[in-house]
Amino acid sequence: MIDKVIKEIPQWQGKKISYTSLSGGITNLNYKVDVDDESFVVCISGAKTSLLGIDRDQERTINEATAKLGIAPQVVHSTDDGHLVTRFIEGKAFSEEDVRIEKNIERIAKTIRKFHTLSDFPWKFCSFRMIENYAKTAKDHGAQFPPQFSQMIEQMNKIEKALSNQPKKLCLCHNDLLSGNFIDDGTIRIIDWEYAGVGDPFFDTANFSTNHVFTNEHDKILLNHYLGKEPSDTDTAHHNLMKIMSYFREAMWAQVQMQISTLDEDFEAYRDKHFDRMSDCIDSEKFEEYLKAVS
Known part of the structure; x- marks a missing residue:
């Protein structure tokens, strides 16, 4: 080929x-x-x-x-x-360790903010609809879902309902901010725009965070530099709810890949890891606090 x-x-x-x-x-x-x-x-x-x-x-x-x-x-x-x-x-390809360095978080946050100024595209990205589409595709291809899947959908619906009260500030999002998609040649460059579309900017900050297993301290640094100010309680809650959606999207992406991909990758392990991380977030006492904060 x-x-x-x-x-x-x-x-x-x-x-x-x-x-x-x-x-x-x-x-x-x-x-x-x-x-x-x-x-x-x-x-x-x-x-x-x-x-x-x-x-x-x-x-x-x-x-x-x-x-x-x-x-x-x-x-x-x-x-x-x-x-x-x-x-x-x-340029230099970033490792996950590179991405967790404070100076690099600052540089990447400012780069995200730069392409978030764009919005004039007809293509939308909604994590809620994406997960529904992945679920249908996986089901049509004979997938077996984990036992807790219906509960996860219920919690997803709670998140969408809570966020419906937030002003819709949509912009171009990359939606796949893995360390391997950053190149440093003195400027932060981002590759692989295949999942990009106009959507919730906090999905990008959340996806960046979850892909690199950020701590709360990492998240504070990220949001401070992305927003250019201290995040409000609502901002922090919105970001953390989108982290749940990021885990869910990754898990469902892998669920579809299990059914259709010809690549030699352990998509089942990838799916299970992200389902587990999503479940941990939902089971946290903070979950209800985040829902109230954005409501």
Whole structure:
């Protein structure tokens, strides 16, 4: 497939080309392609990724918009099959430990705030609807849900009802802020915009937090720099309720992957880990406090 994509790019023909596989992706296959003295990344779209809520035209358009802000790599080509070619960014790949350093939390928070200024896109991202869609897709493909699944849906509905009282301040969100999606070349760059859409900004802060197992102290640093001020009790509660939704989304994403993916990944372990973390949050005495705070 990588050879096929390379042959489809007119400006690369007749040039010296070599490529190597890039590690880290659990949805797609990624390659670094060297063309004469330039380097690119070719993302080969995974099988049936539309069932994960991914729209490749949407991804390309949002990537192009965030590249103009100096956040994402430049898009140089896309194929009819949904494979994406971007410029390779030479920089430091972040580890989870790097992301938990206070200075990096500050830098990433300010980068998130920068692309959160965008909102003029037709594509929406709602974690509640996403989980419902994942549940239907998984069920249609014969999935077996854990015994506590119906209770989790009930708690999700409580969160959505409580947050319905909050003003709707929607913006472009990345929705997949893993350490592997950050590159530091002196500026924080963010890659992989395949789940991006217009949604709740606190889902991004929460997703960033849950992906790196932030403590309360990490969360305070994040929210202070993201908001540019001390977070209110409502802000903190909103963020923490979205952390529950982030765990739920990750678990349900893995539930679908268990049914459709051809990649050699332990999606069941990934699902169970996030279901367990979600359950811990719901069982916490803080859960009801957060619901009251946003209500």
